[in-house]
Amino acid sequence: MFIIKHKKIFISFSISLVVLSLLSLLIFGLKVGIDFKGGALTEVVYTTLRPAQADLDTALQSLELGSVLVQPTGNTGYIIKSRDLNDAEHALVLKTLSLGGKNELTETSFNSIGPSVGKELTRKAVIAIILVSLAIVCFIAFAFRKVSRPVSSWRYGFIAIITLLHDVIIPIGLFTILSHFYGAELDTLFVVAILTILGLSVSDTIVIFDRIRENLNNQVNISKSNFSEIVGGSLEQSFVRSICTSLTVILVLLALFTFGPVSTKYFALMLTTGMFFGTYSSIFLASPLLVLVEEWQKR
């Protein structure tokens, strides 16, 4: 099987993608959205032409609301990001945006989140991440509870966790780039996307590993030299299935990304990336790693 033969190329490819993602995370950082840190987001659409951004900037500065960020959206709209606003401040901002009633506008959405709600959401997100990770690790431990040779059970589990990290880090890397260039912000849906990727991609790796162990058991005498052949054979048996199950999910996700609501665009993109690399890693990373570990063991 060529994947096993050229395993070093595939493993290096994955490593470089992960390193790149981590680098972009370090360099660009993640912009935390108002879901978690609190703040207000006002979206307005002007009836005719929108005023120049510079005019709004100066007008809003005079309100002394701290830093106010104005971003154009659509053809005649703006998104205004600021700290959380009370009713009076909100009314004042709307009045300022219309430049004293001169420019007619309608407010399409307004979202103001107090700092305590943001804190609560952060706490919930952290708990959910911890619980899902724990549940997935338990699930892996359960899936590999039977002892097996020549590579011991816990190594399968360990590799499964490494591939999971790989599947999650790459979408995060992509998100930091989106965040840097298109202003995507870390929100609740980001966390949901990460957790869903964990759930979707873990089973793929486990199913392939199961097939490998099934084939190992069928072999009465495992001479250690043909371990890589058995892994290669198992891959050949299961990669079509693996690609097909992911493909159906990726198809619907692409539909969601291309045609779906604006609010779930980045969410769909993150999941698509996660799904894609989840499938990639279960075929091109997990099994090659397994063979690599076995080779190291032999030395």
Place this chain on the structure above:
Amino acid sequence: MSKTFKKVILAIIVLMFGAGIGLFVYKSEPKLNKNFETERTFFKNHPFRLGLDLSGGSHLIYKADVSGVPGDQISDSMDALRDVIERRVNLFGVSEPVVQVQGGGFISGGENKLIVDLPGITDVEKATAMIGETPLLEFKIERSKDEPITIKPGKDGKIDAEALNAQQQFVSTELTGRYLQKATLEFDQNTRAPNISLQFDDTGTKLFAEITKNNIGKMVAIYLDGLPISTPVVREVIPNGQAVISGSFIPTEARELVRNLNYGALPLPISLLSKQTIGATLGDNAVVAGVKATIIGFLLVISFLILWYRLPGLVAALSLCIFITIMLSLFKLVPVTLTAAGIAGFIISIGIAVDANVLIFERIKEELCSGRSVTDAISAGFSRAWFSIRDSNISNFITALILFWFGTSLIKGFALTLGMGVLVSMFSAITVTRIFLSLFNFVGDGKVAKFLFSSGITR
């Protein structure tokens, strides 16, 4: 022969079932059914329930101050608060408002919150004013001299002088507007000044009798929205639960106050933590985009299934249709409040639903390659693929379950549709597909049969 007959009957029953719920979904949807107005009420009562981000409206989160309530009564007071605000919101003619209490557990950070969803109200100022207008009525008694005064410094380390002052004079009692039965406007016979007469309910009457009994000769302060409006001196025990507030009201002010008190005085003070409004057009666009994405995603999946898996693919497409009708009718019947994230969960579940079919068909293909007959291969394929199906569904279901427990309403919508999708797909992809596929015994084992049951680019 009778075995085949049974299978045919079973398949027809499943088809009829699918068609039946499909008809229900169609009939109960005003946008699809032209004769919606003349339908029976059962259909009319089950439209899709759209969340605020799809229908437009306001989402408000209030924090309730429960510091004055004993621990075991917090949930009661919160329920009372919810009832009052619900009444209030209903009075203003909001259709299907949702008022929810969120308890102060560990996860939510110990704060007791009230979540108010107002579909169709996109003016936040109006919405908050509507709720904020409700007055908070409290009865306080004089602080006894030997009781120690506890003062918490504010966040900035300073002590609020006003709070110190008010705290020194009066302490809260259990008696609040919660126990008010009715308020009426009266005019003093001598001065013609407007007075507000209050009648407490049973519990309130007992509390008031006790307060007056223990405080004869002392002042009882009546606070409205945190300010003392009247501080009469108690002369005697009042056992009948009647009290009179004689502040210096102007008649219109007094009349408004009576109205507001009757609509419901808040049993707990609340403050607005966060608010969100979504314009109706934005919501409409999201619905259109969501429906479009669902239809296109569905078409992509069934074309893939039929092109790649041929006859079994066609059967899988049919069971996917049944899956979708079951899901849609569940959304209506449970009912599930659909949000943009919820639609995303549903779309993903369409992709996951055929996973089981893919696993089964790949197994069937393997069994066919190893030389089994079509019928044998089908039954072996189903039983051998079961473990993989179980494994891949477990991990998704665990994630959905945890997200549902710990999520906010946005996450819950996603987790619910995804989790339901996983469960329903176990039924549709395995049972329904099997029933239909077992009908194809007659194709035999010829070349045509092998072609129909293999997949991909092989012949």
